[in-house]
Amino acid sequence: MPREGLLISLEGPDGAGKTTQAARLAALARAEGITVVNTREPGGTPLGDALRTVLLDPSFAEMVPLTEVFLYAAARAQLFEQVIEPALKQRALVICDRFIDSTLAYQSYGGGVDLDFVLSVNLAAVKGRLPDRTFVLDLPPEQGLLRLGGGEDRVEQKSIDYHRRVRLGFLALADRFPGRITVIDATRTADQISSAIRETVRPLLRCLT
Numbered sequence: 001m002p003r004e005g006l007l008i009s010l011e012g013p014d015g016a017g018k019t020t021q022a023a024r025l026a027a028l029a030r031a032e033g034i035t036v037v038n039t040r041e042p043g044g045t046p047l048g049d050a051l052r053t054v055l056l057d058p059s060f061a062e063m064v065p066l067t068e069v070f071l072y073a074a075a076r077a078q079l080f081e082q083v084i085e086p087a088l089k090q091r092a093l094v095i096c097d098r099f100i101d102s103t104l105a106y107q108s109y110g111g112g113v114d115l116d117f118v119l120s121v122n123l124a125a126v127k128g129r130l131p132d133r134t135f136v137l138d139l140p141p142e143q144g145l146l147r148l149g150g151g152e153d154r155v156e157q158k159s160i161d162y163h164r165r166v167r168l169g170f171l172a173l174a175d176r177f178p179g180r181i182t183v184i185d186a187t188r189t190a191d192q193i194s195s196a197i198r199e200t201v202r203p204l205l206r207c208l209t
Contacts (some may be wrong), residue, residue, distance in 0.1 A: 001137045001148065001208075002070060004087075004088040004091060004207060005035075005087060005089075005090065005091045005092040005093055005094060005205055006091055006093050006094070006132045006196045006204055006205070006207070007084065007088060007094045007096065007099075007129065007130075007132050007134075008025065008093065008094070008096070008131055008133050008135070008201065008204075009072055009095075009096045009097075009098065009099035009100075009132070009133075009134045009182075010025075010095070010096070010097055010130060010133070010134075010137065011098060011101045011102055011105070011134055011135065011137070011139050011170060012021050012097070012138060012139060012144075012170060012186060013137075013139055013144040013163060013166065013167060013170075014145070014155075014156055014199055015144030015146070015147035015149055016097060016138070016139040016140065016144055016146050016173050016186040017190060017193060018097050018098070018137055019040075019097055019133070019139055019194055020133070020190055020192070021137065021194060021197060022038055022040075022095050022097045023034035023038070024190075024194045024197075025095055025181070025194075025198075025201065026093075026095055028198060028201070028205075029093045029095075029205055029208075032033055032184075032205060032208075032209050033209060034092075034093050034205060034208045034209060035087075035090065035091070035092040036092060036093045036094075036095065037084075037087040037092050037093070037094045037095070037125070038095045038097075038171065039079065039083055039094065039095070039097070040096065040097035040098060041075065041076060041079065041096060041097065041098040041102065042055055042071075042072055042074070042075035042076070042081075042098075043075065043076060043079075043147070044075075044079040044083050044096075045075075045078050045082045046081050047073045047074075047075070047078045048075040048076075048078050049151065051072075051074060051075040052075065054071065055068065055071055055072065055075075055154070055155075056086050056153035056154050056155060057068050057153075057154055058153065058154045060154060061154060061157075063154070064109075065085065065107050065111025065112060065113045065151070066107075066113055068111065069103065069107045069117075069121060070111055070203070071103075071119070072103045072107070073103070073121050073122050073124075073125045073193055074125075076099070076100070076103075076122060076125045076126060077124075077125035077126070080125065080126045080127065082112060083094070084126075084129075085127070085129070088129075090149035091208060092141065092208075093205070093207040093208060097171060097207075099131055099134070100122045100123075100126060100130065100131075101170065101173050101181070102120045102138070103120055103178045104119060104122075104169065104173055105120055105166045105167075105169035105170045105173060106155070106166050106169070108167025108169065109165050109166060109168060109170075109172065109190050110158075110162050110165045110166040110169060111162075115130060120187055121136050126154035129175055131180065132180075132201065132204060133180060133182065133201065133204060134177075134180055134181045134182070135181075135182050135183075135189060135197055135200075136149075136170045136173075136174055136182070136183045136184065137184055137193065138167070138170065138183050138184065138185060138186055139167075139187060140167070140187075141160060141163035141166070141167055141185040143187065144159065144163075145160075145163070148208070152157065170183075171183065180197055182200055184196050184197065
């Protein structure tokens with residue numbers, strides 16, 4: 001019997017369908033009798049939600065990428081300490097809508113902050129605990145923003161070139177961590193995406209049943 005639960009993260013650009021797939025994965029696991037904790041980043045705690053408001057507020061357009069690194073890491077540290085780690089100790093399945101790879105993609109590949117530095121800060125925030133499996137829902141940023149009806153928050157309003165760098169960042173991370181990250185074509189239907197996730201996840205869930 002494993003000593004702790006599983007941590008699965010869903011990554012990708014805004015509009016890729018992460019929230020929908022997180023809910024579907026949670027329903028699949030609960031149908032198998034597995035305890036599920038479904039959360040998101042930034043947020044998931046009162047402090048994290050407050051930091052989310054600051055990070056996404058368009059009135060803070062002057063916020064530099066290094067500031068983003070520290071604020072996202074602060075929200076992540078709080079979420080890990082308060083929600084994720086306790087749930088894992090109870091052998092739950094934790095599904096996180098965004099996690100450490102988002103910061104690497106957005107602030108390093110998108111914003112130009114040194115990748116190794118960002119990784120070290122965020123590994124400290126999560127006590128070195130990376131997801132057991134990460135799904136990157138890959139979608140051209142033009143399509144993602146169109147699905148949202150146009151950029152509204154501070155990050156969505158950044159240039160299309162920025163969002164293209166972020167997409168390439170996610171794909172580069174998948175190449176760097178092939179044993180952990182699975183890329184899924186998010187231009188497909190929600191049902192097709194769910195099927196692809198289920199195929200990979202079912203063997204992992206057996207250890208929790």
